[in-house]
Amino acid sequence: GAVVSQHPSWVICKSGTSVKIECRSLDFQATTMFWYRQFPKQSLMLMATSNEGSKATYEQGVEKDKFLINHASLTLSTLTVTSAHPEDSSFYICSASTGTAYNEQFFGPGTRLTVL
């Protein structure tokens, strides 16, 4: 149980294009999903918290107009990297909370974005 999928698993795009990443909870409903970014040999950095049906909460320093988050249903959240640049190249990982009192998070397999 508690499986989270992400699509695509990797993407290469040209600078200036937009990339959409999907995060799905496959066997549970996730009222809250989280988006992280991880650069090589660094820790996960929380970008934003996404609640179903409401606006995402962005961490300090994360541009909400550049990283668009939509959490349209209890099983799907999307992250769109708009006008991507090479410095946006990173490993993007989503997670979903089961909503239990202990709030364990389960992670998607990640999306490796490379912007040329």
Added chain:
Amino acid sequence: RKEVEQDPGPFNVPEGATVAFNCTYSNSASQSFFWYRQDCRKEPKLLMSVYSSGNEDGRFTAQLNRASQYISLLIRDSKLSDSATYLCVVNAYSSASKIIFGSGTRLSIRP
């Protein structure tokens, strides 16, 4: 001071050894605690939740010390497959909105 601190390692230990990591947290109001493991270029996977009474899962034991604000992970009879980065995760409030990851401790098990 970081909200969650871990010794980055690397810890390099022989197969079969016992190894322990600590993780300290600064917010005394923290509610829940977890250990995740992350393999190279993979997503983190939940290893254990850490309960106030401590908990054990096979070769892994997790402890919480609220007075000193740290959690620990003990791995007994370590296997080569235990080589990974171990992430300490703290949920600072009762809601899910303040999840803090430690920077991770790298563990390498040698034959």
